[in-house]
Amino acid sequence: ESKTSVARGSLIxxxxxxxxxxxxxxxKLVSYLQGKGLSVEAWRFPDRTTVxxxxxxxYLSNESxxxxxxxxxxxxxxxWEKRALMESKLTSGTxxxxxxxxxxxxxxxxxxxxxxxxxxxxxxxxxxxxxxxxLDIPPEKAAERGxxxxxxxEKLEFQKKVAEHYYALRDSSWEVVDGCLKMESVEEQLRExxxxxxxxxxxxxxxxxxxx
Ligand code: NYM
Ligand code: MG
Numbered sequence: 001e002s003k004t005s006v007a008r009g010s011l012i013x014x015x016x017x018x019x020x021x022x023x024x025x026x027x028k029l030v031s032y033l034q035g036k037g038l039s040v041e042a043w044r045f046p047d048r049t050t051v052x053x054x055x056x057x058x059y060l061s062n063e064s065x066x067x068x069x070x071x072x073x074x075x076x077x078x079x080w081e082k083r084a085l086m087e088s089k090l091t092s093g094t095x096x097x098x099x100x101x102x103x104x105x106x107x108x109x110x111x112x113x114x115x116x117x118x119x120x121x122x123x124x125x126x127x128x129x130x131x132x133x134x135l136d137i138p139p140e141k142a143a144e145r146g147x148x149x150x151x152x153x154e155k156l157e158f159q160k161k162v163a164e165h166y167y168a169l170r171d172s173s174w175e176v177v178d179g180c181l182k183m184e185s186v187e188e189q190l191r192e193x194x195x196x197x198x199x200x201x202x203x204x205x206x207x208x209x210x211x212x
Contacts, residue, residue, distance in 0.1 A: 014133045021179055068113075083127065
C-alpha cells in the first residue's frame with residue numbers, strides 16, 4: 001500500500017519596474033490557473049499585513065525614515081517570516097504566484113548604492129523560484145503609464161538604476177517577456193510559460209534554495 005504523495009506546487013515570481021504591469025498580470029494569471037482547476041494563491045512582497053510589513057509600508061510612504069541597510073533587512077525579514085508557510089503551501093501542492101521577491105530586494109537597494117553582494121546575502125536560504133517572469137519595459141515607457149505614484153523609488157532616474165541591477169540578477173529561472181506588448185499578448189505568453197513550469201514541478205523538479 002503506497003502513500004501517494006501530492007505533486008508539489010510551483011513558486012512563480014513576477015518581477016519588473018514599478019508600473020510594468022506586474023500586479024494586473026499576477027491577478028490574470030492566478031484566475032486563469034484557478035480556472036484550470038489548479039490550487040493557486042496570489043502572494044506579494046512586501047506583505048504589508050504583518051508588523052514588519054507595516055514598518056515597510058510607512059517607510060515607503062515617507063511616514064518614517066530608516067537607514068538604507070535597515071530597510072533592506074526588513075524587506076528580507078518580511079520574506080523570511082513567510083518562508084515556512086511558503087514551503088508548506090508548495091509541498092502540499094499549491095502554486096504561488098508572487099508579485100515581487102528577492103530580486104526586487106536586491107535591485108532596489110543596490111540602486112541606492114548598497115553593495116550588490118551584501119544585498120544578496122540575507123536572501124540566501126529562502127526558497128528559490130521555479131520561474132521568474134520579468135516584465136521588461138523601458139523605464140521611460142513605465143513613467144509614461146499614467147505617471148508614478150508618490151511612494152519612495154517611483155522616480156525615473158532611480159528606476160533606470162533598478163533596471164540595470166535587475167539585469168545583473170538574471171539566471172536560468174528567468175523568462176523575460178516584453179512588457180510593452182498588448183496586455184492580452186503578455187497574458188498569453190505568461191500563461192504558456194507558467195503552465196510549462198507547473199508541469200515540470202509536478203513531474204518531480206526539486207525545490208531548492210537561493211541562490212542556486
Ligand atoms: N521593494 C520591494 C524593495 O525596495 N525591496 C523589496 O524587497 C521589495 C519586495 O517596494 N517600489 C520596493 C519596490 C516597490 C516598493 O512595492 C513597493 P509594490 O509592489 O509597489 O507594493
Ligand atoms: Mg508600487
